[in-house]
Amino acid sequence: MKFISASLLLSCLPLLAAFTSNKLRLHHPTRPSISTRTSSSLRSTTDKPTIIPSNQDAGLGPSGYSTTRVRNFSIIAHIDHGKSTLADRLLETTDTVAKRDMEAQLLDSMDLERERGITIKLQAARVLYRSQEDGEVYILNLIDTPGHVDFSYEVSRSLAACEGALLVVDASQGIEAQTLANVYLALENNLEIIPVLNKIDLPAADPERVADEIEETIGLDCSNIVHASAKTGIGINEIMESIVKYVPPPPPATGGPFRALIFDSLFDPYRGVIVFFRVVDGAVKKGDKIRFLNSKAEHDVTEVGIMQPQQVPVEALRAGEVGYLCGSIKDVLDARVGDTITLSSEYKAAAAKLKESKSEEEPIKPLPGYSEATPMVFAGIFPVDADQYESLRLALSKLRLNDAALSYEPETSGAMGFGFRCGFLGLLHMDVVRERLEREYDLDLIVTAPAVVYRVEQGEGEKKKVIVVDAPSKMPDKLRDMKIMEPYVRVEVLTPSEYNGKVMELGTERRGIFKDLKYMTPQRSSIVYEVSDITQGYASMEYQLIEYREGDLVRLDVKINYEDAPPLSTIVHVDAAQTVGRRLVASLKELIPRQMFKVPIQACIGVNVIASASISPMRKDVLAKCYGGDLSRKKKLLQKQAKGKKRMKAMGKVSVPQEAFMAGLQRIMKNNDDEDAASISLRDINFPKKDGDWERISSVTINDITNPYYRSLVAIHK
Template sequence: MKPLNSQTEAQQIEVPSAHPDKVKSWSTEKIRNFSIIAHIDHGKSTLADRLLETTKTISARDMSSQVLDNMDLEKERGITIKLQAARCEYKGHVLNLIDTPGHVDFTYEVSRSLAACEGALLVVDASQGIEAQTMANVYLALDNDLEIIPVLNKIDLPAAEPERVIGEIEGGIGLDCSNIVHASAKSGIGIDDILQSIVELVPPPPAPTGGAFRALIFDSYYDPYKGIIVFFRVVDGCIKSGDKVRFINSKVDHDTVEIGVLTPNQVPKEYLMAGEVGYLYGSIKDVLDARVGDTITLTSEFKKSLLPEYKEIEAMEGYAESVPMMYAGLFPVDADDYENLRDSLGKLRLNDASLTYEPESSGALGFGFRIGFLGLLHMEIIQERLEREYDLDLIVTAPSVVYEVETTKGEIVMVSSAAKMPEQQLRAKTSEPYVRIEVLTPSEYNGKVMELGQERRGILKDIKYATETRSTIVYEMPLAEVITDFFDQLKSRTKGYSSMEYKLIGYRESPLVRLDVLINGDMAPPLSTICHVDQAQRTGRGLVNALKEFIPRQLFKVQVQAAIGAKIIASSSISAMRKDVTAKCYGGDISRKKKLLKKQAAGKKRMKMMGNVEVPQSAFTAVLKIDKSEGSGD
């Protein structure tokens, strides 16, 4: 008989020699699994630092700011991109903190992290109050039936208004705040109270049923030396180092080389039991084998060899493959970097299973890739990581959403770029994705928010007053209107005091057209865009005017046009750089000057036929800035 490695004496038990799944005396009473819910910049990462520091999980010399944020990009932007997990001890209890990304783009990963917990700390900035993303994640936590512990952070700030914010939490969410914890993660105020609340209020994981091993994957990432490392929460049974496991949805089997817990450093263990949170790695080479939300169990052959009575188990509910919300083209500035870009995307996908890409070619930009993103922030992060980590210079085309087109033959075509849009005569019906968007704003800005919503083809659904001074405005609007500069405009019009959260609600029929851009009569597919027929004229006019500013002048006149099919709807021209060839003519007959000008004109005409117009990166993002900013005057 061999004792199980465990952090607490209360949990040390004897493991039968047959298999740890036989263990029925295992107790989960001393385990607490919790997450932290907070809006961006409300102090989530700082609070995690203080919890690890107070419980002496990390020594003082190893402590650093935002210790759970591994990437420089996370620390610079002040956001969590890749979630982490950390195990600490407090008063004889094992506390497993499962960190979550804080942005709307990563909602699915947040939902899977919350599914691995029994409780959540709701951290609210005492000076800013409830924000949209906080509300969205609270609803996710309530859907997962979590015990929510409200925490009022940053109470030591001069601008803190504890009473007002408590009123918002009670009125907007309906949580009882009579015992709310007042804290300051930066100053270390109230940290012990938070830890005590976790121990007292968060329920322990359900006791093991004696059934087969099951675990929920809430994250995975690529390590260059160990391969794919999987983070999981054991739901039932037990796993031992060396077991053969199966990922149910991926339908792949792997041997485990090592299992262990995260403190947050990886500490190997011999066993992990029901309720515990840990990691494993083995012969896993592709992150697509270990997707977030998948269920791990033992392989059939392995189970039968040990325990013949075990039957196949079903995957846990909630698994979904990530679906891109928008697409954009990525092209290397130097064509020789194409292979490097392909290899870099392959390596990056090892850390991000939600990244999808396929080869794409363009007459103007050469060879590149069409990449699917979860949202605008996801796109920015991927672009920045490629440029930083793999030393690439990239051109990114304007993002577009996925449209649904029904052809005249009755076929449904999903269109992710304007280049793939069927010709007008072949389209029977076009539909675009709609989102439900909730904007939290001070009530004094309600008019400006509603004005912005109307400009973006939004349908006003509801206005709720959380308090006398704070409102929630609910709109349904096309996703294409949101992914451009909607958030920038919202912040601008409300002086930075508003926040937003959105979710996809399905497709709705809309009259859509493909707007093509012609430069010197040649089609420029990367600049083509799909837009609503009522906005086509304004979009086309704004686009050609923007391109006129961005495209540098040539030695010949350049014509820039916007067209729907064969119909030109907007046109502009970039005048040629002119050299005064008559400068040396001092007097004499006028025909001499005309002869020189005629010769120059013939040369420019020949140059126009042979010359290429170089379109800079800024021109490809011009489509993001145009019709929206100009539309307010219409």
């Protein structure tokens, strides 16, 4: 009954919309009158702020726009727990998107996102919902967050743009480490969290147990938990009602200057950078000159609008609203995620005022939480075909337009020719970039094994020299007064107590420094290590490190047929060199095809060979048959062979296939196969209540390349 009335009301919305917009026009017949009101109200900070009507208010009903009827929320969920499906369902239920336009997983707009089932770039959607409680129409702004920790800075900024979050947990699986990290990010941003149990219709669903788990681990009150199934539509209305009921409305405009938080940006070839933001105070409209506080860039606004989720231009965006703007901005770096947008006029006025009073303060206080993207993982990208260098340069510059976190600089390598050294936020980020280059720009690439940044310190005091090493091949040969510093992270492992032994074994093996062991309950314990395991670039997607510490590190070189292969060099701890070297030569032996001669492969430290293997030569490669004058079949075979060779890189006399350059990665995978710590199951993880000692939390997940052990890691940084 309830459901029917809701849908009836919804179907009436267009009618209402038509009515109200007419009414508005009657009151404000001309546009100039609106803009005068806007500017006057903004200039004077003492005036009581007035709500500026705008054309998107059509459909809000007679009450019009008020921040009290705006709800900004995001959805926190583990991969596969149904976030994107739920978002689709919300849009569909509120008729925001016509059924015929409905593409599965509407929010994931890149092909790659849809294919991998992950969300890389943020998108937002605004829906109107008439509450059954008070009959008012509410604006619900859904801000989608990227699901992977590689993008945890982006996650935290998009959460900062909300007042509430839906915590979506698979009722058959329970809460996962990654979800938890985002929950902590949300709590940090003072978000109201509404727990939702999804996939309630699955036979394996165990809502009671999972609800208990949520209560126990996060301390959320689960008495009003919503049982839902995004697939079948169960509980969708309850979710909407909960959002209206529990998510606090954004604070109303204070009358202060316009400030807005950028939570995403994207490059459009026609309109320049499109900036997605949440207005915190004041209002912005077309024609305003805006200033980005951190980048100090100024641009004229050519368009403001809302996302439904397709972009719809509107007249103005006011405090509490979520939308986009464009202004022929040519560089994404001008509008970095986390930056604050202000109005240039207001900024100048405030600055002039401050000059008079000789105050050192910022003219307009930036919104908190901005930080620069720091690439954590570096890898070389080279075209297979040297002719594609120019295309690669062009493609990277285009990708960078859309991805401010990507950095690159030209690199030349004797073996690989011309290419680029690229910095990424993490491995997934690297993977995504590589795949986009190959897919969208049709390039054949060789990507060298990724590595983190080391610091090499030489000399003491005055003469101290610091070299930053972002590629193993750039590591200088070791001298006596040289200190090689590697980045450290603090890792807290939460595990069922029965696995304590195994986890500690692992921690020791990875050169972890044991810090603490706590029993939270007799069955759950927390083990804290400080590890430098991110030396390989796989363990952490950290943005802020604990510190750099000296390590006994060496550069492990690879020689193929007695010739150096710099792209295959890695930096390892001296104790691990032997093992790593052996695994490396073994995997190269598998990956490099046989040649006409015997090929020795050696792993060396300096001049010392620490591991070696050799590829036995092929014995023959000849076609002896000739079909009555028909050379074409034989030729086809030879041409195929030639084509295969073209894709390989010649290292001296040896043709090395692309995969071999990722041998370092393989080595890690093998490494993890050996360990049975993988038996720690994900569902058994328990997490402590938030501890005031730690400021930031993010999980260490590398579930796409390593064993499940890592999925249970939570890194807590000071």
